[in-house]
Amino acid sequence: MRRAPFILLILLIVAWSAGPFLWSVLTSLKPAHEVFRAPPSYLPRALSIESYTEIFERRPFGLYLLNSLVVAAGSTLLVLLLAAPAAHRLARMRRGRAVGLERGFLLFALFPPAVLLVPLFTAVRALGLTNSHLGLILVHAALNLPFAIWTLTAFFRELPVEIEEAARIDGFTPSGLLARVVLPLAAPALAATGILVFIFSWNEFVIALTLIQRDALRTVPVGISMLSGATVYEIPWGQISAAVVLTTLPVVAAVLALQRWILSGLTAGAVKG
Amino acid sequence: MKDRALLPAALLLIGIIALPLAAAVPSGVSSLARLGEDLNLRRIAANTLLFSGVSVALELLLGVPIALLLHRRFRLRGGVRATAILPWALPSAVMAMSWRWIFSDTFGIASDLPMRLGLASQPIPWLGLPATAFASLIVADVWKTTPFVAILSLAALQTIPRDLDEAMAIDGGGPARRFFMVTLPLLRPALAVAVTFRLIHAIGIFDLVWVLTGGGPANATKTLAVYVYEQYFLFGDRGYATAITLATAVAMFAISVAMGRLIRGRAPA
Numbered sequence: 418m419r420r421a422p423f424i425l426l427i428l429l430i431v432a433w434s435a436g437p438f439l440w441s442v443l444t445s446l447k448p449a450h451e452v453f454r455a456p457p458s459y460l461p462r463a464l465s466i467e468s469y470t471e472i473f474e475r476r477p478f479g480l481y482l483l484n485s486l487v488v489a490a491g492s493t494l495l496v497l498l499l500a501a502p503a504a505h506r507l508a509r510m511r512r513g514r515a516v517g518l519e520r521g522f523l524l525f526a527l528f529p530p531a532v533l534l535v536p537l538f539t540a541v542r543a544l545g546l547t548n549s550h551l552g553l554i555l556v557h558a559a560l561n562l563p564f565a566i567w568t569l570t571a572f573f574r575e576l577p578v579e580i581e582e583a584a585r586i587d588g589f590t591p592s593g594l595l596a597r598v599v600l601p602l603a604a605p606a607l608a609a610t611g612i613l614v615f616i617f618s619w620n621e622f623v624i625a626l627t628l629i630q631r632d633a634l635r636t637v638p639v640g641i642s643m644l645s646g647a648t649v650y651e652i653p654w655g656q657i658s659a660a661v662v663l664t665t666l667p668v669v670a671a672v673l674a675l676q677r678w679i680l681s682g683l684t685a686g687a688v689k690g
Numbered sequence: 691m692k693d694r695a696l697l698p699a700a701l702l703l704i705g706i707i708a709l710p711l712a713a714a715v716p717s718g719v720s721s722l723a724r725l726g727e728d729l730n731l732r733r734i735a736a737n738t739l740l741f742s743g744v745s746v747a748l749e750l751l752l753g754v755p756i757a758l759l760l761h762r763r764f765r766l767r768g769g770v771r772a773t774a775i776l777p778w779a780l781p782s783a784v785m786a787m788s789w790r791w792i793f794s795d796t797f798g799i800a801s802d803l804p805m806r807l808g809l810a811s812q813p814i815p816w817l818g819l820p821a822t823a824f825a826s827l828i829v830a831d832v833w834k835t836t837p838f839v840a841i842l843s844l845a846a847l848q849t850i851p852r853d854l855d856e857a858m859a860i861d862g863g864g865p866a867r868r869f870f871m872v873t874l875p876l877l878r879p880a881l882a883v884a885v886t887f888r889l890i891h892a893i894g895i896f897d898l899v900w901v902l903t904g905g906g907p908a909n910a911t912k913t914l915a916v917y918v919y920e921q922y923f924l925f926g927d928r929g930y931a932t933a934i935t936l937a938t939a940v941a942m943f944a945i946s947v948a949m950g951r952l953i954r955g956r957a958p959a
Contacts, residue, residue, distance in 0.1 A: 423759070423762075423764075426759055427759065427764070427770055430756055430759065430760075430770070430773075430774050431770055431773050431774070433833070434773050434774050434776055434777055434833075434837070435773050435776065437777075437785060437788045437789060437792060437833065438776070438780070438785075438788070440788065440791070440792060440799060441788045441791070444791065452797070453797060454797070455796050455797055455802075455813075456802045456805070456806075457797050457798070457799060457802050459799075495702075498698075499698045499699040499702060500699060502695040502696075502698075502699075503695055503696045503698075503699040503700075505695065506692060506693060506695035506696055507696070518696065522699070522700075522703070525703045525707055525708070527890065527942065527943070527946055528890070528894065528939060528942060529890065529891045529893075529894030529895070529896075529915070530894075530896075531894050531895070531896035531897075531915035531918070531919070532894045532915060532918075532935060532938055532939055532942070533707060533711065533935075534896075534915070534918065534919065534922070534935075535714060535918065535922050535928065535931045535932050535935050536707075536710035536711045536713070536714040536932070536935070537706070537707070537710060538922075539710060539713070539714065539928070540705075540706065540709070540710035540713075555702070555706055556706060558702060558706075559702050559703055559705075559706035559707055560707075562699055562702060562703060563703070566699060591692070616779055619781065620779075620780070620781035620782065620783075620784070622781070622782065622783035622896070622897040622900075622901075623896045623897060623900075623915075623919075626900075627919075627923065637781075637784070638781050638783040638784050638897075639783070641783070641784055641787055642783055642784075642786075642787060642900075642901050654791050654794075654797070657787050657791070658788070658791065660784075661784050661785070661787055661788050664781060664784050665780050665781065665784060665785070668779050668780055668781070669776060669780075671779070672772055672775060672776050672779045673769075673772045676768055676771055676772035676775065677768070679775060679841065680771065680775070680841060680844055680845055680848075681845060681848065
């Protein structure tokens with residue numbers, strides 16, 4: 418392909434991919450009267466951070482952020498705690514048996530959360546865990562566990578088994594081996610998997626929408642979807658845009674940092690199958 | 691026993707997902723007969739299938755070429771790749787708010803841009819009319835999920851030895867011929883995985899619809915998951931909500947089995 422059309426196509430991809438996010442950034446920086454201008458101004462004529470201060474002062478956005486942080490961190494921790502030993506075991510098992518078990522785990526990842534909504538909600542209510550972060554943490558952990566087991570198993574398979582055999586000869590017990598030899602070696606894979614699980618929990622909407630009814634306990638995506646005014650002309654689009662930007666910024670940072678891993682490590686299993 | 695390491699993970703999945711699903715079966719089965727009588731459901735199932743088919747087809751048509759472009763070597767490739775996969779990682783419900791603002795008829799850029807370019811003479815009420823609301827939903831979904839197809843394609847492209855392509859080039863194969871004879875067959879397993887996941891998740895879509903259109907106007911964009919939500923949380927009809935859930939889950943399982951056969955049948959493992 419010639420250089421000019423290639424560059425043009427790449428610019429198109431970048432503009433299309435970043436467009437909605439950038440439009441939110443521009444909207445969030447306009448003063449309120451400029452947000453509701455028809456026709457819209459493309460670049461802010463005056464810069465203002467009032468939308469950002471308002472979501473913290475007049476809306477419980479700080480609380481939503483804190484709730485999301487608690488839920489995402491809790492479920493990520495739980496997922497890694499359960500997935501690491503399971504994945505290591507699967508990686509060291511006879512291949513045929515491991516594949517069968519892996520498929521069993523992956524079956525749980527087959528259904529999108531919205532499809533599981535009714536049974537999940539019924540179960541969490543039976544446990545008395547609606548309107549609690551613990552209930553949401555358990556569900557998010559269960560939904561993300563298969564993914565974590567899958568990526569970590571692929572990683573452990575690449576780890577030379579000789580290191581573990583040497584450690585065993587040196588007198589490590591199985592749990593000591595896992596905690597002091599294997600997991601330190603797996604730190605980068607654990608971190609990358611953990612960050613993605615954190616993002617998935619941070620982003621999750623439908624379960625958080627239904628399990629949590631009390632506004633003070635709501636997570637960010639649900640909180641943002643409920644920011645509203647009495648009429649179309651009162652929907653606070655400046656504030657919403659500011660909330661969108663602040664919520665997505667950590668995800669943007671994580672993707673920039675993990676780009677290489679997402680495109681190789683994450684998909685190793687799917688491609689090599 | 692060493693396999694104890696698997697137990698805690700298995701218990702969480704069984705306790706939170708498998709048992710509740712199994713426990714829901716009886717109440718769902720007893721309401722299955724009602725599925726056939728519900729004219730709304732027919733319309734909503736058709737919406738969902740149309741949405742899924744069009745979205746996933748567009749994602750394939752865009753995702754594979756994007757992966758081919760991002761596979762080439764160029765300056766700033768890391769940054770471009772990160773930007774291209776960004777929509778996949780951003781929260782659907784949150785970005786759906788962003789899209790709602792873009793598609794706003796009075797203040798939205800999707801309404802203003804066509805007027806500035808002389809393509810429209812008045813604001814387009816994107817989310818206000820059935821056909822345009824449906825199109826808006828597809829645009830926002832394609833934006834969000836094309837990167838997933840591109841990610842899997844790009845990862846597969848990286849495993850294709852470069853000499854294979856070069857050998858074909860020496861033998862006189864043009865770029866199009868090389869793509870269809872070498873690259874596409876080698877991409878097929880990855881694409882089959884991508885299409886399976888995407889179809890299932892498109893059929894189960896909730897977040898984007900709920901926030902962008904709420905299923906409207908006049909049910910034009912309502913999908914199965916939104917309907918299930920309404921049956922359960924608005925009308926308190928647990929049996930019927932579960933019946934639709936079961937039927938959807940069975941359809942999804944069938945799709946994955948069929949696609950799995952296709953992957954194993956056509957591609958050497």
